[in-house]
Amino acid sequence: MIEYLFLLLGEAIMVFGALGILRFPDVYTRLHAATKCDTGGAMNILIALAIYADTSTLIKLKFLVLAFLIAMINPMVSHAIARGAYKYGIKPEVVVDMYAWDNP
Amino acid sequence: MSRISFYLKERIKEIRHRVLLESYEAQKLPKWERIVLTWMMLFIFWIIVSSSIVLENLLIGGLATLIISSFMYNMLTDDIRHSGHLVEKIFYIVFFYMPQYIFIMIFRIIESNFKVAKHAVLMDINPGIVKIKTDLHSDTGITILANSITLTPGTLTLDVDRKLGEAYLYVHWIDVKTLNREKAGESIKGDIEEWLKKVFW
Numbered sequence: 209m210i211e212y213l214f215l216l217l218g219e220a221i222m223v224f225g226a227l228g229i230l231r232f233p234d235v236y237t238r239l240h241a242a243t244k245c246d247t248g249g250a251m252n253i254l255i256a257l258a259i260y261a262d263t264s265t266l267i268k269l270k271f272l273v274l275a276f277l278i279a280m281i282n283p284m285v286s287h288a289i290a291r292g293a294y295k296y297g298i299k300p301e302v303v304v305d306m307y308a309w310d311n312p
Numbered sequence: 313m314s315r316i317s318f319y320l321k322e323r324i325k326e327i328r329h330r331v332l333l334e335s336y337e338a339q340k341l342p343k344w345e346r347i348v349l350t351w352m353m354l355f356i357f358w359i360i361v362s363s364s365i366v367l368e369n370l371l372i373g374g375l376a377t378l379i380i381s382s383f384m385y386n387m388l389t390d391d392i393r394h395s396g397h398l399v400e401k402i403f404y405i406v407f408f409y410m411p412q413y414i415f416i417m418i419f420r421i422i423e424s425n426f427k428v429a430k431h432a433v434l435m436d437i438n439p440g441i442v443k444i445k446t447d448l449h450s451d452t453g454i455t456i457l458a459n460s461i462t463l464t465p466g467t468l469t470l471d472v473d474r475k476l477g478e479a480y481l482y483v484h485w486i487d488v489k490t491l492n493r494e495k496a497g498e499s500i501k502g503d504i505e506e507w508l509k510k511v512f513w
Contacts, residue, residue: 244463245429279417304441304488307443
């Protein structure tokens with residue numbers, strides 16, 4: 209029964225992440241929505257699969273290894289995209305920009 | 313007069329750098345402990361990925377991971393803080409530090425998901441890029457801290473800057489509350505840095 213709870217939570221997080229990607233103004237704020245909601249949603253769905261799957265324990269542990277790899281790789285990729293966008297010259301819509309103060 | 317003060321300043325800087333490097337060298341683990349730690353990590357990974365506990369499989373995996381870890385011991389365990397005996401260290405890391413970190417991060421990820429949903433619906437954003445200072449020096453520690461900052465609510469790491477043994481992080485904050493560096497660092501890093509200081513250098 210509890211796996212449906214995890215599955216619904218993951219899908220709700222994914223829907224709100226997509227809404228955030230559509231509504232936020234620039235690259236950096238959209239990356240917020242993409243990174244966090246993808247990580248949380250995919251991890252919830254993988255935990256639901258690990259509870260629901262009808263296999264042995266060692267194969268269920270593979271899902272948890274996959275969740276761990278997603279949680280490690282996803283923030284690195286978002287950091288690479290944000291830094292690349294800044295180096296390419298896309299200005300963020302911000303109130304204060306200390307990165308531009310130190311790298312003129 | 314002015315030249316003397318310049319000379320003294322450079323000299324103090326040099327001595328500080330050397331003390332930092334020497335304390336770093338003294339805190340490194342001995343070689344066989346590093347090999348054992350790397351071998352344990354790789355062997356657990358092998359068992360989970362191959363997902364069979366037949367004797368031949370365990371023998372082949374143990375031998376292959378032992379060969380790999382005897383060459384690659386520098387990559388994983390270069391930055392772990394030196395304290396106590398090996399068994400004690402493994403016990404502490406597996407049973408105390410890892411569950412603490414996972415417990416903290418689970419609640420921070422759930423909180424950040426709900427916060428992004430709230431921002432997407434209400435659009436009450438006030439973004440800005442702030443600079444904070446960390447007390448960590450090692451590569452692995454700074455990497456894990458930056459990843460954790462990206463997963464905690466409302467923040468995204470842009471870049472890392474290292475000058476004279478001090479590391480600074482540039483963080484894109486979706487709802488800027490303060491520009492003071494200490495207060496911003498406290499509310500961004502939270503208790504993750506306290507945890508990382510126990511394990512990494």
